[in-house]
Amino acid sequence: MNDRDNVNIREVLQVRSTYIETIRLIGFLGKRLEDQNELFPMLKSRMHEIPEKLSDKPCLTILPAGLAPFVGVEVTENDDVPEGMTSCTIPADEYMVFRFETKHIGSFWERICSEENQAYYGIDLAKPRFEMFTSELEAEGVVEWYIPRREDRKSV
DSSP states (O other), X not given: OOHHHHOOXXXXXXXXXXXXXXXXXXXXXXXSGGGHHHHHHHHHHHGGGOTTEEEEEEEEEEETGGGEEEXXXXXXXXXXXXXXXXXXXXXXXXXXXXXXXXXXXXXXXXXXXXXXXXXXXXXXXTXXXXXXXXXXXXXXXXXXXXXXXXXXXXXX
């Protein structure tokens, strides 16, 4: 049975708003959303080459232009980028944080992109969105996606 058929996504989400400072990443950029599956092992195998890492926790960023995936780790500065890698900056912004069980990932992406849900949550899918992978979240079987808020929905 497909979870996408039976889930009211609003009932399985825990949602909060938070301000995130600029995050600088170094890693690998894909061309298609599906490329993310290849990018994680690439990052893991070359992680030791990345200078000034703040952690070894990977971050998946979806860039709005063509839904290109970027998989990288947070760094203090991204001026010294190893050959074959690239840098990515997640802009400081107010984000809606969507927390849910991993089993609902398909339902989440299928439904969050609807105009109704974009308006309901006040999110801006025209900006980069991201997920940080942590052992704590993985142990709980949950995911947290950070999606920027629309300008007209930000607190004053």
